[in-house]
Amino acid sequence: MPDMDNSGILIYAQITREEYIHTVFFELADKAKELSQKLGGVDVNAVIFTRPNFVFNYKEAFENRGINKVYYFEDESFKNYNTEFYSKLIVNLARQVKPEIILVGATNEGRDLAPRISSALGTGLTADCTDLDINENGKLAATRPTFGGQLMATILCKTYPQMATVRPKVFKVNPEDMYVQTEFIKCPIGISLANDRYTLLDFKKTIENTINELDSAEIIVAGGKGLKNKEGFDMLKKFANKIGGTVAASRGAVEMGLAPSSIQVGQTGKTVSPKLYIACGISGAIQHTIGMTDSKHIIAINNDKNAQIFDIADTGIVGDAFEILPEFLNQ
Numbered sequence: 438m439p440d441m442d443n444s445g446i447l448i449y450a451q452i453t454r455e456e457y458i459h460t461v462f463f464e465l466a467d468k469a470k471e472l473s474q475k476l477g478g479v480d481v482n483a484v485i486f487t488r489p490n491f492v493f494n495y496k497e498a499f500e501n502r503g504i505n506k507v508y509y510f511e512d513e514s515f516k517n518y519n520t521e522f523y524s525k526l527i528v529n530l531a532r533q534v535k536p537e538i539i540l541v542g543a544t545n546e547g548r549d550l551a552p553r554i555s556s557a558l559g560t561g562l563t564a565d566c567t568d569l570d571i572n573e574n575g576k577l578a579a580t581r582p583t584f585g586g587q588l589m590a591t592i593l594c595k596t597y598p599q600m601a602t603v604r605p606k607v608f609k610v611n612p613e614d615m616y617v618q619t620e621f622i623k624c625p626i627g628i629s630l631a632n633d634r635y636t637l638l639d640f641k642k643t644i645e646n647t648i649n650e651l652d653s654a655e656i657i658v659a660g661g662k663g664l665k666n667k668e669g670f671d672m673l674k675k676f677a678n679k680i681g682g683t684v685a686a687s688r689g690a691v692e693m694g695l696a697p698s699s700i701q702v703g704q705t706g707k708t709v710s711p712k713l714y715i716a717c718g719i720s721g722a723i724q725h726t727i728g729m730t731d732s733k734h735i736i737a738i739n740n741d742k743n744a745q746i747f748d749i750a751d752t753g754i755v756g757d758a759f760e761i762l763p764e765f766l767n768q
């Protein structure tokens with residue numbers, strides 16, 4: 438392992454099945470740059486696993502995001518995520534480079550990886566954060582909903598490295614490049630990659646994955662329990678089609694069987710930030726709004742004028758969705 442004794446922020450750069458860097462990495466990198474400034478300009482570094490010589494395909498991406506060092510592990514088998522080896526190798530790396538903060542995207546992979554790392558390092562992990570900051574004592578202040586979303590808690594970690602996961606789309610990518618010359622450091626593997634604990638047979642895409650377009654949707658039309666039944670949701674879908682929107686749902690609607698969980702927005706669903714979010718028959722519980730408050734314009738349709746959703750809506754329509762949506766459809 439190279440000689441490393443710096444502090445800094447280490448971010449896990451997840452590679453997708455298509456061998457792109459996952460967008461959550463860029464979101465974390467930009468937030469890490471902000472944190473770094475508050476820490477006096479510490480390095481923002483990345484750790485990545487790739488096939489041999491593949492890491493240099495990402496050189497420009499790392500440089501443009503201002504990543505100071507990329508620690509890379511390479512092996513033919515690293516085309517596929519491996520929970521055991523990745524966590525062991527990141528733990529070994531962290532013991533050497535001693536980052537003060539480790540950030541991981543709260544993707545399926547990140548949610549699997551981060552707790553293994555924190556547990557092996559004997560440190561704390563704040564999962565699914567909605568904000569990260571540095572407090573007056575230079576500690577990572579990680580904010581996330583707690584008590585079923587009734588409160589936002591800002592959590593400090595007593596041990597190092599301080600670890601946090603953040604879901605995709607919670608942070609924005611800065612449109613401007615932050616060019617630095619990135620140093621690429623190849624890390625020796627130093628453990629046996631013979632795996633007798635499990636064998637990867639195949640990856641299968643679920644239907645839910647293939648139909649989920651919410652990540653890139655510019656217009657989202659979301660339905661809640663107020664739509665009451667299948668007819669209500671069919672009407673919502675027609676309306677969405679008419680205006681070129683993508684359908685989403687509250688957990689209330691998902692629990693009623695009106696929509697699949699893959700299109701649920703909120704604390705235990707997706708975080709979205711479309712240009713237009715139309716919430717129809719949704720009360721506006723914090724667990725829902727946490728996943729959509731970054732939408733540019735929010736329109737709420739609700740028959741209760743005191744519904745919480747109106748507190749965050751830019752435009753509010755008080756009325757019965759079963760009267761209002763047909764009006765729109767007939768335009």
Ligand SMILES: Cc1cc2nc3c(=O)[nH]c(=O)nc-3n(C[C@H](O)[C@H](O)[C@H](O)COP(=O)(O)OP(=O)(O)OC[C@H]3O[C@@H](n4cnc5c(N)ncnc54)[C@H](O)[C@@H]3O)c2cc1C
Binds near residue numbers: 738
């Ligand atoms: C740990 C935890 C995690 C959670 N995660 C999520 C999450 O990820 N996403 C999420 O959405 N929720 C989540 N929830 C649930 C959340 O607290 C709410 O219960 C849920 O969002 C309510 O869904 P809803 O707004 O559709 O239903 P309701 O709260 O029942 O609201 C229905 C709304 O429809 C209105 N309405 C009724 N009839 C009509 C009509 N004819 N026309 C117009 N409006 C009408 C009503 O006035 C009401 O405001 C979570 C809860 C917990 C405890």
